[in-house]
Amino acid sequence: MTTEDMLQGALAALSEGHLDEARQGFERVLAGEPDHAVALHWVAVIAYQQGAAPDAVLGQIDRAIVLDGEQALFHNSRGALLYALGRDLEAAESFHRSVQLSDQDGAVWNNLGNALLRLNRIDEAENCYRQALAVTPGLISAINNLGVALKRRGRLDKALICFREAILHMPDFQDAHFNLGELYYHLDMIQEAEVEFRRCIELNPDFHQAHASLAQCLHDQGKREEALELLRTAHARFPDDEDIDFMLRLQFSSIAPAWHIPMVNDEERNQAYDLALRRAVKSGDLVLEIGTGSGLVAMMAARAGAGRVVTCEVLPLMADIAREVIDKNGLSERITVVTKKSTQLQVGTDLPERADVFVSELINIGMLSPNMIPVLQHARETLLKPDAKIIPAAAIVYGALIEAPQLARINPVRHVSGFDLSPLDKLRSPGYAQIDMAADLVRQISQPFKALEFDFRTNMPEHDARMLQVTATTSGVAHGIAFWFDLIMDEETVYSSASTTRTNHWKQAAEFFPQPIAVQPGDRFMVITGYDKTRIFFKGVTL
Structure with missing residues (x-):
């Protein structure tokens, strides 16, 4: 049997999913030609698919590339191994080389997008996912990943379309259901989010993160006993899962926001916000604040010269108290308190236009509060002018x-x-x-x-x-x-x-x-x- 016959037989076995047979065929090719690049590549890929560590087979892929560096598939495989190792920049470089050699493979464009997304190069990742869909319109994973990139950019409405379309084409696509659930949650569509997280668990009962997210939805709907029972069951099943343990502890320790009182007595904090607002706000500016609390920072912005201040507070009780405080200080005509999450605010409805100055106090004792980064990202992308002043910076x-x-x-x-x-x-x-x-x-x-x-x-x-x-x-x-x-x-x-x-x-x-x-x-x-x-x-x- 010739080398070509052995190679074609191995490739045929590979296409039918017979990995052991394919590996043996490629190894026979290598026994006769140790430097056969295609056989080297596939032996390494099959080894990885059968459980070998990515760093254990990376050298073999590198050797195949040295022998034949013009094979787009080799560079894609190298990128996949580097991506699995968390070497994202190198992975992106390999995927990029692959699409340079052959730009008609949507899966490789999708891989490049994933590596760029990990590197926080969101615009480039979005372009890669769009290119993947241009050359392979039915690539559902790219539709889902495009939604992730759009969400990261604060384009929530477009992300919503992507996740829904991915599920329409692939109803059992677990990741798309989870991503849609997270987006619904950010949009305060809690019941819809609950449905998606339940669907995730139905598709994969071992999807740990869906249990924690579902518990959060139940908690937010006042179903605290159901949330607690869900978390107890999940914790018993996944005792080492940090997110479930964290959510269970949070459920036990949830209390009223008593920290508002000492916060308004923090003179250094108050002075820092006041000084920054006095420098940032110009007469007539529109100021947006996230997290009304007592209304103190919103009133500072008005005192600094803002023509209008729009401030949002998701807790109805705190929003009512803030309105009372603002009215008591004679500033109700200049300050509007909106009882919504910031991700629900709409320019033209809640805000007359994009804001000139943005101020937030989402900080907690450890600096970073839950979902703070995506909340700030959404505000920058959809609610602020491009040159808006941001406090804190x-x-x-x-x-x-x-x-x-x-x-x-x-x-x-x-x-x-x-x-x-x-x-x-x-x-x-x-x-x-x-x-x-x-x-x-x-x-x-x-x-x-x-x-x-x-x-x-x-x-x-x-x-x-x-x-x-x-x-x-x-x-x-x-x-x-x-x-x-x-x-x-x-x-x-x-x-x-x-x-x-x-x-x-x-x-x-x-x-x-x-x-x-x-x-x-x-x-x-x-x-x-x-x-x-x-x-x-x-x-x-x-x-």
């Missing part, structure tokens, strides 16, 4: 190793006075805890380090993570990492939550380690720090 998060023996005793709750009180830990707020480094028994045992940077004026990824090295500077016991933030209001004003004043309502946050770690000066730690749509996190601390 940016933020920097800092951290440090801490020794905090008293706080560590209850983070998490374990044994107290000789008794096991660990069931009480369910009531502890999930994630990080608020601490006061000026008052609590806390000792820094490393130099502060810069953990994360955010620019609220630009497109940002909805999640990110990085590894940092932290060095202990003194002996002690590392109980966790304290972190705080600088809010860069504008070019002149910076508010720091590191402030030691008693009226600093944010104070600082801390993420405690599962177990304390004894340290000596010079001990080095690798710390994974990052964020998602819910919170900032620190984890993976090792010596």
Whole structure:
């Protein structure tokens, strides 16, 4: 049998899904011709499909490309392996080379779009998905992914069309149902979101994230007992799932927004917002605020000279209180409180036009509040003028190793006075805890380090993570990492939550380690720090 006959037989087996037979055929080709590029490529691809690690077969794909660098398929396979390894820039370069060699394969354009989306190059990703559909109109995954890109750009109405169309063509497309559910949720179409998340679970009961999202929908509709039962069942089934654990803890710890009172007493915070607004607002400007709260910041904007202030508050009770406060201060004719999520606001209905100045106070003790990044993205894309001033403009998060023996005793709750009180830990707020480094028994045992940077004026990824090295500077016991933030209001004003004043309502946050770690000066730690749509996190601390 000739090499060509063996090659064609292997390709035929591959097309019929007989992977073992195809692999054996390609290996016979290589036995006679060790440098046969096509056989090298397919042996590596089949190995990956049968469970080999992507880095274990990447070298074989590279060798095939050295032998024949003009095969678009080789570059696409290399890109897929790099993408699986999280090497997104290199993956994008390989996919780009593939489409340069052959631009009529929609799947490769779709792959390139996925890599660019991970790199937060959203406009380029959108163009790739559109090109994928131009050459392969029936590529449903590209329709879904185009919806993801449009959502990231704040084009919610167009994203909605994409997700619905993907489901129309492929009713069992789990990812499209989930994406549609998330979008419905952002649009405050909670019942519709609930339907989509239930459909996700029906299609795949092991889809962890759908359980957490469905619980959030139930909670928001006042079905708290049903949400709690769902989360308890899901937690029992997926005990190691961080999102479900977080949602369960949040359900236990949900309380009324009592923080509004200390917040309005935070003089440094108030002054920072006031100074920034006085510099940003010009006479007659339209100002948009997200998160009315007490109405204080909206009134500051009016005092700074705004012709009109539109501010939104999703909680009806807080919106009513804000209206009463604004009326009491004689500003009702200039300030409008809209009881909606910001993603529901419409220019021409809720806003007379796009706003000149945008101010928000979505910050929590750990700086990043749930869904803050997509909310800001939507506002920039759909509610603001291109040159609108944004307050705050940016933020920097800092951290440090801490020794905090008293706080560590209850983070998490374990044994107290000789008794096991660990069931009480369910009531502890999930994630990080608020601490006061000026008052609590806390000792820094490393130099502060810069953990994360955010620019609220630009497109940002909805999640990110990085590894940092932290060095202990003194002996002690590392109980966790304290972190705080600088809010860069504008070019002149910076508010720091590191402030030691008693009226600093944010104070600082801390993420405690599962177990304390004894340290000596010079001990080095690798710390994974990052964020998602819910919170900032620190984890993976090792010596």
